[in-house]
Amino acid sequence: MNPMASQLSRGVLLAALYFAGAAIAVLYLHTPADVALFWPATGIGFAAVLRFGSPYVLSVIAGQLLLHLLLAPVPLLFLPFSLASNAIAIWVAARYVRATHPQLRLRTETGWALLRAGSLLCTISASLGSIGLVVAGMVPLHEWPRAFLQWLLGNLLGATALTPTMLLLFGAAQEDLTLASPQSPARLRERVVWLLLMLLLLSGGMAFPERDSFYPLALAALPLALLLWSAARFSPAFTAVATSLVTMLLALVLGLGIGPPGFHRPHSLQDTALLMGSLVVLSVIPILLAASYHERRQAMAALQHRTMVDPLTGLLNRDAFEEQARARLAHSQGPLSLLYIDLDNFKLVNDAASHAAGDEVLRQVARLIQNTFAPNALLAHSGGDEFTVLLEAAAEQASVPARRLLASIEALRVGWQDASLRTTASISLATSLPPHAAFHELLSRVDAACQQAKDLGGNRLLVVAEDDESLRTRNRMMRTALDARDALERRQIELWCQSIVPLTSPPNPRQLHFEVLLRWRDADGTLHPPANLVAAAERFRLGPRLDRHVINATLAWLDQHPDAAARVAHCGLNLGGATLVDEEFGDYLAGRLSRSKLRAEQLCFEITETNVVRDLSLARQFIQRMRTLGCRFALDDFGTGFCSFSYLRDLPVDYLKIDGSFVRDLTTSPLSESVVRAITDIAHLLGMRAIAEQAENEAQLALLRALKVDFAQGYVFQRPVPIAEFFSQSS
Structure with missing residues (x-):
């Protein structure tokens, strides 16, 4: 599909989503002069323009126009105000967010920016829409404050309840797009328990009120504890979807008065403001908390990454490699081969061209190693000009990629200023069969063999046998050196x-x-x-x-x-x-x-x-x-x-x-x-x-x-x- 057709298809889909969100809001309207207490379309349109750009404001206009033609007819004089109130407000709010946060990320500061932009959007939209209601004679002038506040709160709830979820579903933050990341069995059980508790809480809360009881505003706050639990334990996308669904359900039940006899639609402006304000808080707090936990997890992951990965080559560092290698040796039921790779006369590169040139050679060699071995192999830059590899293979199979790597390193030419840098490598290989040898024993064998390969002139692969007498001699010499x-x-x-x-x-x-x-x-x-x-x-x-x-x-x-x-x-x-x-x-x-x-x-x-x-x-x-x-x-x-x-x-x-x-x-x-x-x-x-x-x-x-x-x-x-x-x- 060509780009133009793809954009057109996306625009039609977004217009349909906007229309669907607006159609839900029609349930709140009893007369053309009514103002919807909940406008989900705002969140959908705002997210669409934020994610895909200003041209998709046309999808907002198309969805709004379709709503008035099919479900909610309005006086012709009000129609321009209705279209402009949504389109202009969304466009301005999106421009504000893009000016301050060019890249949308799941961060607390981005959440506050979206909340500020949502407030700006709602203020502009409520101002234009409520003025249109008065101009079109749909609302008396003295009713304008009530219409303005209801319009503002309805849009604000729509923005807070749906914008974060729609952004994640639209792929605005790719790292959080997956709704159900692979989880351990314990985490999956926890999620099932959470869902059961949420269903029990909502169904029980709606069955509790009696006809003459106080207005059940507390029902809007009951699920908050479970949503906070979700923010702390589950993925941000799961929390966002759960928050949107719960908020929409409560908005329909409490705002429309549907359900058991104890629920009724709020009639006074005070009740409306309290209800909508509570739902806004319900929709905002879990998302901000989820973003905060996500930031902390990201920071911890980055710190762990720095402690495990060599910053020069992107391979594992020595400590991380040894820890993971010991774990594989402890649990593997098949043969494992350890390779030790040491570049020959690498000091000449550093001395002749500079350490920066040497670093570039190391990066290129690291890429060759990554391209040579299977993805499940452990690869490490052990330090200096040395690399280690642990792969699940016997000596015969492991020697094939090892020899290929040897030839690749010999053929490598790294351009540096006016020079072409090259090097060779000495590689040793030792295989362990179950029950596996201790890591330090295996490493000692390949270290000694690699040095022996260098003594023989380098640029060669030396496969180590367990009963190698020359290695035993070298090990004795190493102990004597100690x-x-x-x-x-x-x-x-x-x-x-x-x-x-x-x-x-x-x-x-x-x-x-x-x-x-x-x-x-x-x-x-x-x-x-x-x-x-x-x-x-x-x-x-x-x-x-x-x-x-x-x-x-x-x-x-x-x-x-x-x-x-x-x-x-x-x-x-x-x-x-x-x-x-x-x-x-x-x-x-x-x-x-x-x-x-x-x-x-x-x-x-x-x-x-x-x-x-x-x-x-x-x-x-x-x-x-x-x-x-x-x-x-x-x-x-x-x-x-x-x-x-x-x-x-x-x-x-x-x-x-x-x-x-x-x-x-x-x-x-x-x-x-x-x-x-x-x-x-x-x-x-x-x-x-x-x-x-x-x-x-x-x-x-x-x-x-x-x-x-x-x-x-x-x-x-x-x-x-x-x-x-x-x-x-x-x-």
């Missing part, structure tokens, strides 16, 4: 030392060369070697914190023992790979050395060849900055990257520490002997000195001396001992 953090906080890390002995000159007991090593005690007091602790700390970004702790503890101990500090010629301290790229470490070390009695040149920082080769430029910058303070450097575990000899020319280190695997095999492997010789020769050629690690016997020492290695370290001299014991043994 132990490391706990050990740092509780200061359970101990300093141990091992001698580094000169091979080309006699040792000087007053000049000590040694490396500081770590041991840590768990909650049971058991002493552990550092290998797992250091690896876990480095893996989970605790390395810089651990290195700072060791440096601070070493300097603090030496500051407390100045005699021991004076004997230090070379104090080796290990630094992890993360410390090499920690921009704040240099400032920390400079500040800490300024407060220490130990000189910077007494310290030698040991960094592994693997970490240096990983980012040679950053390593070179770091070493040069530390050397400006006076510190020295040793390249630890040298030889594991044997093919990288060429970078040594530009790497300002003082020592090469030959990896212990070559030293241990020195007496049995010609290859190991050749490697040690080559490293030593290159070290001397570049002005460095060579240190052999893990020397265990005299035969190895003899060969090391023959190869002109400068220093050796290992069990052949001394096993590591606590720092206090080390200095007491060396005294």
Whole structure:
């Protein structure tokens, strides 16, 4: 249907509704000079013009004209006043509401605006209509106040009783259009009880009066309690319809005097005003209260939405996802799959283009996730560049959309200023079968697997098996990392030392060369070697914190023992790979050395060849900055990257520490002997000195001396001992 035909059909329908409302009012008219005590057409016409616009005033005129032609003929002189009184008043009132509230919403302030506009409408309509009655000779001039008041009250009751209901039925507030929203069984039972009580109250109230009793005005107030109950418990649309029906019923019964003998039509102006005023109050209070409750529910819903939904992506936030995921795991009878999605190298997007650009990429990825998975899947932005998905599917079915999402993210291009931003993702998937695992266990599995996928280069899907040994290893490492953090906080890390002995000159007991090593005690007091602790700390970004702790503890101990500090010629301290790229470490070390009695040149920082080769430029910058303070450097575990000899020319280190695997095999492997010789020769050629690690016997020492290695370290001299014991043994 074309728009013109649709508007015409709507206009005809509205004219018919207006005519029907006016036809009800005809019941109140005994003579052409009578004024209807209740004019429902006002509410219908007002709502129609408010909802669909000023042109539909023509429907009001058409309905009014049809009324006078078919049901309520009037003198020709009065007809223009009758048509104008309704059309002009409705048009003016609608313009007033639209000027102050362009968007009609079910709000208390909108209700008050409609009430003010309704009062304006009724005043204008009553003024024009009552004047028309006098001009047409239908009402004597001295009867004009009575006609004006009755006209005003009849229109006002029609507006208050029907306008809110008709607006909701016309769809003016879409969120409240549904009359019967899905309800729980308890709420449905409550509604049935309400309806039964309302029927009982109305029927009982009308059966109670006797012929000679006082005028039963109280009947107009009896249903108010139930309507207030409805406003508090049921939907605004239900309350509006109920209020309209009850008001219309009471207006007909009390206004026309129909029903049992105890009811009669009000004859005096005072009775009429009291009746109509009571009905107006009855029709207004429940609607305003319903709007107030609706506002409160909307505010609470908005607050709940903010607590559950991530504002950036529109997905669930972490807390809401975990709560709903736990509920599904507790009640689901089928397989459930949890996906963990982590964008690869997302920090580059933020650093290169800005955090606003990164936010836009996250929004686009969130849309891809929403479009990939079924509507019943739980989707969350867990924080940062991480997303989680829980869907009702086994691993085989869940991996299909997961791989599709992986390809979609890789193909995504986000335009930002003059750049095209892109990223990839690492996705892990774990499936749980009934009885389901606890949420935190499932999350731990996919978190560990996702990190493993990133370690393998990213841009891949990793499906987790329950007996995956690599995940168990990673979980053990995670627990060790937690132990490391706990050990740092509780200061359970101990300093141990091992001698580094000169091979080309006699040792000087007053000049000590040694490396500081770590041991840590768990909650049971058991002493552990550092290998797992250091690896876990480095893996989970605790390395810089651990290195700072060791440096601070070493300097603090030496500051407390100045005699021991004076004997230090070379104090080796290990630094992890993360410390090499920690921009704040240099400032920390400079500040800490300024407060220490130990000189910077007494310290030698040991960094592994693997970490240096990983980012040679950053390593070179770091070493040069530390050397400006006076510190020295040793390249630890040298030889594991044997093919990288060429970078040594530009790497300002003082020592090469030959990896212990070559030293241990020195007496049995010609290859190991050749490697040690080559490293030593290159070290001397570049002005460095060579240190052999893990020397265990005299035969190895003899060969090391023959190869002109400068220093050796290992069990052949001394096993590591606590720092206090080390200095007491060396005294």
